[in-house]
Amino acid sequence: MPDLGLNIIFKGKNFARLLGGLGVALRISLIAVAISIPLGLILGILMTRKNPILKAILRLYLDFIRIMPQMVLLFLVFFGTTRSFGWNLSGENAAIIVFSLWGTAEMGDLVRGALIAIPRHQYESAQSLGLSPAQTQIYIIIPQTVRRLLPLSINLITRMIKTTSLVLMIGVVEVIKVAQQIIEANRMKTPNGAFGVYLFVFILYFLACWPISMAARYLEKKWR
Amino acid sequence: MGKEDIEDIKEEGQQDGGQAMLSVEHLVKRFGTETILDDISFRVNPGEVLVIVGPSGCGKSTLLRCINALEDVQGGKILLNGLPVAEGGRKSPSVGTKIGMVFQSYDLFPHLNVIDNITLAPCKVLKKKRFLVEAEARELLKRVGLEGKEKSYPRELSGGQKQRVAIVRAMCMHPEILLLDEITAALDPEMVREVLEVVLDLARQGMTMLIVTHEMSFARAIATKVMMISDGHVVEEGTPEEFFTAPKTARARQFLNTFTYESVR
Numbered sequence A: 001m002p003d004l005g006l007n008i009i010f011k012g013k014n015f016a017r018l019l020g021g022l023g024v025a026l027r028i029s030l031i032a033v034a035i036s037i038p039l040g041l042i043l044g045i046l047m048t049r050k051n052p053i054l055k056a057i058l059r060l061y062l063d064f065i066r067i068m069p070q071m072v073l074l075f076l077v078f079f080g081t082t083r084s085f086g087w088n089l090s091g092e093n094a095a096i097i098v099f100s101l102w103g104t105a106e107m108g109d110l111v112r113g114a115l116i117a118i119p120r121h122q123y124e125s126a127q128s129l130g131l132s133p134a135q136t137q138i139y140i141i142i143p144q145t146v147r148r149l150l151p152l153s154i155n156l157i158t159r160m161i162k163t164t165s166l167v168l169m170i171g172v173v174e175v176i177k178v179a180q181q182i183i184e185a186n187r188m189k190t191p192n193g194a195f196g197v198y199l200f201v202f203i204l205y206f207l208a209c210w211p212i213s214m215a216a217r218y219l220e221k222k223w224r
Numbered sequence B: 001m002g003k004e005d006i007e008d009i010k011e012e013g014q015q016d017g018g019q020a021m022l023s024v025e026h027l028v029k030r031f032g033t034e035t036i037l038d039d040i041s042f043r044v045n046p047g048e049v050l051v052i053v054g055p056s057g058c059g060k061s062t063l064l065r066c067i068n069a070l071e072d073v074q075g076g077k078i079l080l081n082g083l084p085v086a087e088g089g090r091k092s093p094s095v096g097t098k099i100g101m102v103f104q105s106y107d108l109f110p111h112l113n114v115i116d117n118i119t120l121a122p123c124k125v126l127k128k129k130r131f132l133v134e135a136e137a138r139e140l141l142k143r144v145g146l147e148g149k150e151k152s153y154p155r156e157l158s159g160g161q162k163q164r165v166a167i168v169r170a171m172c173m174h175p176e177i178l179l180l181d182e183i184t185a186a187l188d189p190e191m192v193r194e195v196l197e198v199v200l201d202l203a204r205q206g207m208t209m210l211i212v213t214h215e216m217s218f219a220r221a222i223a224t225k226v227m228m229i230s231d232g233h234v235v236e237e238g239t240p241e242e243f244f245t246a247p248k249t250a251r252a253r254q255f256l257n258t259f260t261y262e263s264v265r
């Protein structure tokens, strides 16, 4: 059997370092998600407003953020602001800003989609039954919006966790960066280490994202 | 709604010196520059069933929506028991829940099961005790042949079952008048009857109704009065016998002809 270099994962503090790297990735994602959800809700509600100027501005923001590769955004915020404004952003904070900007745009679009997907008749039936506008929101519109939204926003979390692998480009020591360091350090003794280490990284990502995807699928089934 | 309630309402109507329950006077409705309803007037007395017919797009739905204060109007008056139905773009508080409506598209709330769909408004709007409303809802569900479906979700029901639930939901608010807008138009033919039987049952109990339908034999069976609208005007109004056997206008004759076929053999 070829040497896959799996042994180096358990050498010294390597295992703990890899987990720590995953922790950094998860921390960035979760903070960004926590910021994106409320901002995205506001953005999404504003996007369903009829005001054409507001609509155009929000649309521009959304398209700009989504078209731009996340890596470019990261460089822009991390290197750009340091040079131009003299800000001293840590890589992790820059990453949180970029992922929050991105998450807000994505979430806003999901919220907008969920809101416009509710047929006019839902509002009219509620009104015909005598429900006030506030009661209509509380008992009819918000529960339906949340049901549509929750599976989609959970998927957004997994997408975010996966995309955090980019932050190693701005010097954040997350799981892939740790993996590279370990492979580098063991180059002499275990030249095949790359396979084992990246396989392990793959499993770590899988274990972090799979339960989240399962939860999304469960909710989708339950509420559809 | 029990029989006693209906008797009460009938008496009220008579005490008001024969005032109609619903009166529509010179109603004008425009969408932009297009006039959809032009000077429509009619009255509905307690216990009456007015069936409104007319070609597709003539404004039947719009008329019901105006009566239910879902549309603003550009002229004329709509009064329920002598009071305007709309106030500041919404249903006026005095009218409140006295008008019930069932739409063509199945409009149950998809996230609530059958019993919650029915009990939501009586509990939240009329502030009734849930167990009382629920008991009534179960009774009515049984009556429309939906016993045992209390915990089902709308997606688990057929179109006919959904419309029966929608009728029960409207009835649990004890409206004085019920508006039905082509409630069987989206149903498979074999489900039409089960829904129309429920409506016939309501009529037998004396429910006041305004019904838009393309089911002509149903219209003839249930109507106390038939009104035909075309091009924004009332073209003919009369008893079902008059309207279906001896229509006075050419427009009505032509319309009724579209429902019959000449033999080709």
Ligand SMILES: Nc1ncnc2c1ncn2[C@@H]1O[C@H](COP(=O)(O)OP(=O)(O)O)[C@@H](O)[C@H]1O
Residues within 6 Å of the ligand: B031, B036, B054, B055, B056, B057, B058, B059, B060, B061, B062, B063
């Ligand atoms: N919200 C709206 N905006 C503009 N036009 C409308 C609207 N609703 C209905 N209409 C028009 O009003 C006319 C009557 O529609 P409707 O009342 O639905 O007819 P019916 O129910 O008799 O088939 C149609 O020509 C329709 O296109």
Ligand SMILES: [Mg+2]
Residues within 6 Å of the ligand: B060, B061, B062, B181, B182
């Ligand atoms: Mg219609």
